[in-house]
Amino acid sequence: MxxxxxxxxxxxxxxxxxxxxxxxxxxxxxxxxxxxxxxxxxxxxxxxxxxxxxxxxxxxxxxxxxxIEEKKGEVFSPLIGELVPLSELPDQTFAEELTGKGIAIRPQDGRVTAPFDGTVTLVAKSKHAIMLTSSSGIDILIHVGLNSVSLKGKYFDVKVVAGQEVKKGELLLEFDMDGIQGAGIDLVTPVIVTNTPDYLDVVPVQVKGVIPMNELLLLTVC
Known part of the structure; x- marks a missing residue:
């Protein structure tokens, strides 16, 4: 039964x-x-x-x-900073959730860490974006700044390579906040579940306030 x-x-x-x-x-x-x-x-x-x-x-x-327990996946915050709902971003690709559901963070520190145990699947040539897959199958995009691809890697220092296994909290990327902002780039960083259609929903744990690094950020529900 x-x-x-x-x-x-x-x-x-x-x-x-x-x-x-x-x-x-x-x-x-x-x-x-x-x-x-x-x-x-x-x-x-x-x-x-x-x-x-x-x-x-x-x-x-x-x-x-x-x-509930067997159908829940967890994504932890890869940055420390102020939470910003995707709908408030000026970039319509993220605001309209065309790349998937998630939330953005306006960083207060120039470091990005792994949001879970998993594998790095892609590092952008311009170093501003990293994709990872968790051990449970969650695909995440961490995109530092809006239109930051135009910097062509300047101000970014990537610490990992595609195919590398990482643990939650492990350093992935460092970036020069002053240099990026001085170049006129908005540093707000979307954190997106790119395989959103695989889930019943992707839910931010909270949508306002400052979130510490490695704090629970998103839940995926089947």
Whole structure:
């Protein structure tokens, strides 16, 4: 019977959650119904009633334990800085989420670290952007600055190469904040889940305020 519930989870977590809530509400009622049973239900023995209630509880338990935890992925902040919703960015590619969902950070320090354990999949020739894939399959783009490709690598010092395995918090990139801003580049840095369509949703943990480096930033939900 547990396989039946896991199959329901695969249909979509939103349907599963509402279905489970309905079941939980229904199975909270047996005591009330048992106090005013109809003549037909009175034919059940006490042993049969106990078996029915025990069986229903076994069906519900796996869904409530596994439906969220096994479908959640975590992305930690690769920078320290002020959070900025993508919708507020002047670059429409990011603002309209054409590259995927996520959030931007206006950095307060010129360092970028790995947002999870995973593998570096791409380092831009102009050094301003790095892509990584987590051990659970989340693809992330960290794009330092808007239109920063025009700097052609100036002010950026990349510490990793494509194909390199990294641990959460490991240094990926250093950049000269004063030099970049002096060149007229907006330093706001989008952090994007580029395989957003693989998930039911990508959710920022918070959308305002200053986030420390390595603090939980995004959740992916199947």
């Amino acid at each position: 547990s396989n039946f519930w896991y199959a329901l989870i695969g249909i979509g977590i939103s349907f599963s959650v509402s279905f489970v809530v309905t079941l939980l509400l229904k199975w909270d009622e047996p005591n009330t119904r048992n106090s005013a049973m109809s003549e037909s239900t009175q034919t059940l023995t006490e042993q049969e009633q106990d078996t029915t209630i025990s069986f229903s509880q076994e069906m519900v338990t796996p869904v409530t334990v596994h439906s």
